[in-house]
Amino acid sequence: MVVLSWLFVLMLVCFAVAPSLIAPRNPVALDILHRLQPPSFAHLFGTDEGGRDVFSRVVYGTRYSLGISAAIVLSAAVFGVVYGALSGVGPRWLDEILMRIVDIFFGFPALVLALAVAAALGRGLTSVAVALSLIWWPGIARLVRGEVQRIRERPHVEAARAIGVSPTSLIWRHILPFVMQEVNVRVTTDIGYALVAVTALSFLGLGAQSPTPEWGLLIRDSQDYFGSAWWYLVFPGVMIMATTAACSIIGDSLASHRESGVAP
Amino acid sequence: MLQIRDLSVSFGRRRAVDGVSFDVEEGEFFLVIGESGSGKSLTGGAILGLNPSGSTRTGSIRFKGREMLELPERELRHLRGDQIGIVYQNPLSAMNPVIRVGDQIAESIIVHGKGSGRAAATRAIELLERVHIPDPARVAQAFPHEISGGMRQRAMIAMALACGPSLLIADEPTTALDVTIKAQILELFAELRRERSLTIILITHDMGVVTQLADRVLVMYAGKVAEVGPVETIMNQPAHPYTKALMLSGAMSDAPFKSVLQVIPGSAPTLDARPLGCRFNPRCAYAQDDCRATMPSLRPIAGSLAACHHPLVGFRHSELVA
């Protein structure tokens, strides 16, 4: 399962990096004569209402859907790690302030807020990215802060502090490497969840706009052809599902490695 | 009352308890002693079929003539708490934190159909009184975290006694209690035994217990019986070098068992790394070649049974004290 998941993710990365090498056709060029064709060798996932190859659109869409999800989670992780570390090692009053701010974010249903923010900022993937990043970082910040505080108490850190290692180096060399293991697990799993969130907002019409081949938008567009072209709806959905599953399986495996691998 | 023959408790191919045999007579105060990992608690649990999942029991345990290993789970359940009570160590975690003390005691009465609702609740208060808890009505209404450690242990005992069992298995009931409380609890056991002619199996690593109360002692080491015999014999004339080491630490009255490790170099073998021959041989000052080659079996030596190729002879406990 884990190997399969890694292979799948590797495939997605290839899709995102070099879609032109994989996709057999142009994802936006129209081919009206071949509209809504069922899956075949020529069109692995069939064609859409404009005769575009759904497979090619899915391949190109990886960059948007997964790319944006990864960007959201990674930017949230960068900010969250800095924020959480600051809170974890900083003075009590700073920790208090920083964590109360994080608490506010846990006080509302995050996706609803993202929806409101994205709607306010106007449609587009940028709005979605901004809105979701805005709600994503507090979770990571809280995680990092907890880990930092936990690891800070460990003997090796105490020892390093005792022998006068500078605070910066303490964080960088003695605390963060351990925290990052935890963050890696979180980021991996979260990319899957972010994908669901991104596609959900696109589905509501807040995210990507056609003819961008974003997966959620593909599903939104495909709805009009539900009865005539099942493939149009099914394949993007399967891609989202498989990606989320792969992320969570890889996350799980990372988590179990971390549990056995960390020095006490 | 209880005959155990060739009892083994295994996890897969590894035997944590390995061919243990002993008898407990009616009304006896029987002591099982050993380091942690010696298999003493598993032996106690095995009697009631309360071993962790993934373990299997072989051999024979006969309680009042019934073969416990052949009893179906349902019937075993009827025995537990009813005919055989069990008391665990560390009552804070051994008691359910979200159920009132009284209700936990009453539960035993209810599940065995010996009274329901109010009657069980009243009985629970009586039992608390019986184990010398002041203000038992209040304690019955309390949650475990709201009462002191000693009271919790008493409540645990009350729980085990709820249905008036004939056998009480107490698995390290005095661990984590301070010295005075410990003495009070042990006194309670002695009193219960006297007044109710209760058979008690006390499992402990605490040598301080031995001298005061027990009739007979079973010493376990690495899943095997090292020595078993009347308490005076074992105390005064230990045949097994391991027993001697235990006595040495025990002689320092209430010193924790940890000091045994200081008396004997090395540590008890893990389940996966048991030595050939006598399991105690790597730590034994008297070990010889045959100890490293063949496993000794229990044989009578000077009033007790010991599993040793080269039992200690002429050793007197009094010499130690002197």
Place this chain on the structure above:
Amino acid sequence: MLPSKPCLMALAAGVMLASGVTGARAADQKLFVWAEAVEPSTVDPAKSDVNQEMTIARNVFDHLTNFDLDHPDHILPALATSWTEDGTSWTFKLRDGVAFHNGQAFDANDVKATIERDLRIGQGQSYLVGDIKTVTVLDPHTVKIETAKPDVYLAANLSRIEIMSAKDIAAHAADSDHGDSYFSAHADGTGPYKMLSWTRGAQIDLERNKSWWGQFPAKPFDHVIDRFVTQASDRSRGLEGGEYDLANFVPRDEAVRIGKSKGFYLVEGNNLWAWPAIYLNTKLAPTSNESFRKALVESFSYDAMNQYFLGASVTPRGPVPAWVPGSPEKDLAVIKTDLNAAKADLKASGLSNPTMKCSIPSGFSEFAFAATVLQASAAQIGINVQIEQLPFVQAIEAIKSNKSNCFVLGNANLSPTDPTRFFAAHYLTGGFYNSANYSNPQLDALVQEIPTVTDPQKRYEMLKQASEMVVNSHTIIWAARPTTIVPVPDGVGGYRIDPAEYINVRLWELYKK
């Protein structure tokens, strides 16, 4: 027994009973369910503006006149039984014995109050009668309407003005909002159906007005549910699954498929819906360059559009569709793809590697498709088109504030006969939907004058001239003019498409087959 088992059993029972419910509902033969794409914002006819609002306005209220759907210039009597015209003055004789749903009798005061209210509010369809100056009650059954200048289309346009009750209007005149909020939720007309209730977010229930003055077919529907079904896929599935009797805005491919499947037939006709016209902004480079615009018009693949519409569409030649009475369409030049001419014009424009941005309203697949065709067509001659889908308001904002080069829009002329309405909002100076920001005073004057001309031949010439002006400005690419396809279940008869409306439903014509 685990606690979830009763739960599962309840679920199973629910499923079984639900299927029972599904089976039972077919019993209600006199019920008709219309799946509406959007919940109306208002049922106030003075503000009714879009399809979902028309469903209520047209069926609950009556109009002074009517028109023949097959011959829109045949104006028929309705609440007015006859009328005379004298330049700027019109006199209408009103029908006797007509009552509002609340029982009040209908008379000339209602006409006066309605038109005055429409003009005061200035929204909805009031633009069709914007020329009216005064309304005078001559007697309870006669009303005189005077216009600022002659308007040959007035009687036809009055077929779009729903007559409300003067007493209702008066009763709410003292409200702080003159009854606007009351009327937006309450509709009381003389029409074929009564509005019973409005369950917000779900449906409006209508009941047949059995004492209506008009004629119902045999086996009409006594109870109508105007159900709001947001998702297009749900409308098609519900129609196909028998949950709805008719649905609007069923996606074209699904409509064709369903219409051809067993138990359904297709009704096809012209209407206003979704002719994607691409507006090219004359105020922003590169579309400010006329040769460039011409190149775009010439490069556009009209064939692709017609294929998209599955052959059920024509390529327009000008702003006025052929079926509009007096349309000059047949005498206008054919517009077709000519890549060589396009390349020559692009060269003449002097622009190299031009890039343009297209902000189009989201939610209309036809519009998005037209933009995509433009993108592909323009790419053939080396023009880069970027497409951005925005909500309607934002998209039109973008082009009006010169942030975008093009916009895609349908049309919204609800007049059955008046062709000048195709120009007013879209091509004339200051028109709200003049998305090309195009201004031609000559055209403005010409179009203004048309309704005042009584000679049909002269009107025809003027209209042709006006159409050519728009065509030659190359500010518009008329991508295609499709017919509308509506799948109708075999059990429903009488459905007709109103050419001067979006997808409509004339409930009083429908019957159970």
Place this chain on the structure above:
Amino acid sequence: MTVFLLRRVGWAILVLFVVATLTFVLSHVVPADPAAFLAGQNATADTVARIRAEYGLDQPLLIQYLSYLRGLLHGDFGISLRTGRPVSEDLASFLPATLELLFFSFAIYVATSLFLAIIAAKRPGGRLDSGIRLFTMLGSGMPVFWLGMALQFLFFYKLGLLPLGGRFPLRAIAPPTVTGFLLVDTLLAGQPGAFLSALSCLILPSAAIVLNLLAVGTRMSRAALISESGKQYVRTARGKGVGPRRILYRHVLRNAMTPILASTSIQFGYMISWVILVEVIFDWPGIGLYAYQSFQVFDYAPVVALALVSTAVFSIINVLLDILYPIIDPRMRSLRA
């Protein structure tokens, strides 16, 4: 306890204020003119200007913000441009539907995830455990909107078992409104048939929501149950002769409830979000569909109201959970004191 609750409520109000401000500020970052939409397609510039003034859209931003906040204090969320009614009135008609779906889904979620967790925790690593894990993981990977459509396809279109959407079957007669919850109102009206009709409409939307959340819920509950099953008090109970079922329900489950509830709070946040998506797909006349239709036409007040109301619901649930913890776990009582 009271002090603790007051603090929690104060905190919830602060959160609401932040949401209100954030959404207000962001909604004015992008200039758009809703008045143009409102005026209709053929309106003149004058009409547009008049409408703009009517809705106060021509006021300076700060004034708009202050009057907006003042309105919120009075429960006034402004006027929906789309429906032309006060948003608070619209909410009153849409909120019960949302709450009904939310609470129903929540109940099903709790019951199902516990049920599955109990089965899975019986033999961790067993075939049933792995099966449940796979099933719930598939469910959570499926985007809710996609899953919803798949369910519609299967249960309405193919099997004809359940309604396509809506809150009450089209041809059934709705009960008089008392509580606004159809499940309750139908029972109050003594219409068991209508009750089942309403229930039949709830099944698919809530199934879509629950299936999505089940993976996390089951995993959390399972972990809590396994960890509690390994605790010493379980051994004690077995030693008392307590049977496995009584041990599960009276001992393990009650102790596992605290961690399960804690995870439920987070899941509830997701649930609110998914309800909105599901409402759109199933034409469920709740605040999600209301807000969705509104932001399609740039009517923003309902979206803000949605954010505020769902935050309020979320806060209330969290406060309720906070009240519940010490009831379930007496150890929390002394902590709070």
